[in-house]
C-alpha cells in the first residue's frame with residue numbers, strides 16, 4: 304500500500320522504515336531539506352539501534368524514498384501519515400501548529416480519496432480540527448465533495464527499542480469513525496500482528512486519549528517510586544528491595560518501577576503537561592498528574608541538593624566526571640534530559656564537568672555551558688582527575704567498568720549513582736564514597 308509519511312523525526316522515520324520493511328511503498332517527507340538530503344545519501348539523522356541498516360536496505364530495494372516535495376508524495380499515496388512534532392505551548396498544552404499546518408497543506412494538494420492518519424500525539428478533539436482544516440482548504444478549491452477520512456493512530460514506540468516496538472507491537476490502537484477505513488487500517492497493519500497481538504479499533508476520541516493515558520500511567524509509576532525512594536532514605540529502607548517486593552506481584556509488574564533521576568525525554572514531560580491542560584479545560588482537578596509532575600521536578604533537585612550539601616554548596620575548583628547525557632540509554636535524544644539540569648547546577652556551584660555519553664554528545668553540546676563542560680570519548684577519560692563522578696544515564700557501557708582502573712584515575716573516590724546501578728557494599732568495600740537513590744542503609 305502507498306504511504307506518505309509527513310515528518311521524518313524519531314517517529315516518522317522509524318514508522319516509515321518499518322512500513323517499508325513490511326513491503327509497503329513509503330515516501331518520507333520533511334520540511335528540513337538538510338535532513339532529507341542526508342537521508343537520500345544514507346545519513347541517518349538520529350541514533351536508533353538497527354535503524355540505519357533498515358533504512359539503507361529498504362532504500363536500496365526501492366520501498367522507501369525521501370523528499371521535501373509534499374505534493375508528489377500526497378498525490379501518489381492512499382495513506383497520509385502526520386508524524387510531526389507537538390511540542391508544549393506556553394501553557395503546557397500541545398502546540399498543534401505543525402499538525403494543522405500539514406492538514407491544511409494536504410487539503411491544498413489532494414486530488415483523490417485519502418486516509419489521513421494522525422500519528423503525532425495530540426489532544427482529544429484534534430482529529431476534528433484536522434478534518435475541519437482539510438475541509439476548509441478543499442472548499443476553497445471548490446472540491447468540497449472530495450472524500451477523505453481522518454484516523455487516529457497513536458504511536459507507542461520507545462526510543463532505543465523503536466524498531467522492535469514498531470515491528471512487533473504489544474498492540475496497535477486505531478481510532479476510526481467508519482468501517483471502510485477500519486478495513487484499510489487492518490490491511491495496512493496486518494503483517495505487524497501475525498503474532499496475535501491485537502489491533503484495538505475504537506472511536507477517535509478514545510484513541511487520542513489512550514496515548515496520553517499510557518504515558519501518564521508510566522510517568523505515574525516512575526514518580527511513585529521516586530517519592531518512595533525519598534522515604535527510603537529517611538527511614539533507612541532500600542528502594543531496590545521494595546521494588547522487587549512489589550514488582551513481583553503480578554497485579555503490579557516490574558516495568559517502569561525504577562527510582563532514579565525522574566523521567567525526561569520528548570514524551571512523558573510534555574504529555575503529562577498536555578493531559579493536565581486538557582483536564583483543566585474541562586474543569587477537572589487532575590490531582591494525580593499534578594503530583595506526578597511535581598515529584599518528577601523534585602527528584603532531580605533532591606539529587607542535586609544532596610551533591611551540593613555534601614560539598615557545602617561550593618564546588619569551586621572541583622572536577623566532576625559525568626557519565627551519560629542523553630535522557631535515557633540507546634538514544635541521542637537530549638530533550639528534557641536530567642543531565643542538563645544537573646550539569647547546570649554543578650557548574651553554577653563552581654565545578655567543571657568532563658562528560659562522556661556514547662551517543663548524546665553532539666545534541667548536548669549546544670545545551671550546556673561551553674566554558675565549563677568538556678566532552679570526552681570514553682568513560683575513563685571522564686574519570687581522569689575527577690573529584691567526583693556522577694552517573695546520570697544508565698548506558699550498558701557504564702554497568703561494569705574496571706573499578707580498579709577507575710580508582711587509579713580519579714582524584715577522589717566519590718561516586719554519585721543516579722540510577723542505582725551498582726552494589727553499594729562492594730563499592731564501599733573498595734573505598735568509594737558511594738551515594739545512590741533511596742538505598743540509604745543498603746548493605747547488599
Ligand SMILES: NC(=O)c1ccc[n+]([C@@H]2O[C@H](COP(=O)([O-])OP(=O)(O)OC[C@H]3O[C@@H](n4cnc5c(N)ncnc54)[C@H](O)[C@@H]3O)[C@@H](O)[C@H]2O)c1
Pocket residue numbers: 309310311312313314315332333334335338386387388389401404405422423424425458459460461462569570
Ligand atoms: N519520540 C518518541 O519517542 C515518540 C513516541 C511516540 C509518539 N511521539 C509523538 O510523535 C510526534 C513526533 O515526535 P518525534 O519525536 O518524531 O518528533 P521530531 O521532532 O523528532 O520530528 C518531527 C519532524 O517533523 C518535521 N516537520 C515539522 N513540520 C513539518 C511539515 N510541515 N512538513 C513536514 N515535516 C515537518 C520536522 O522537521 C521533524 O523532522 C510527537 O507528537 C510526539 O509526541 C514521539
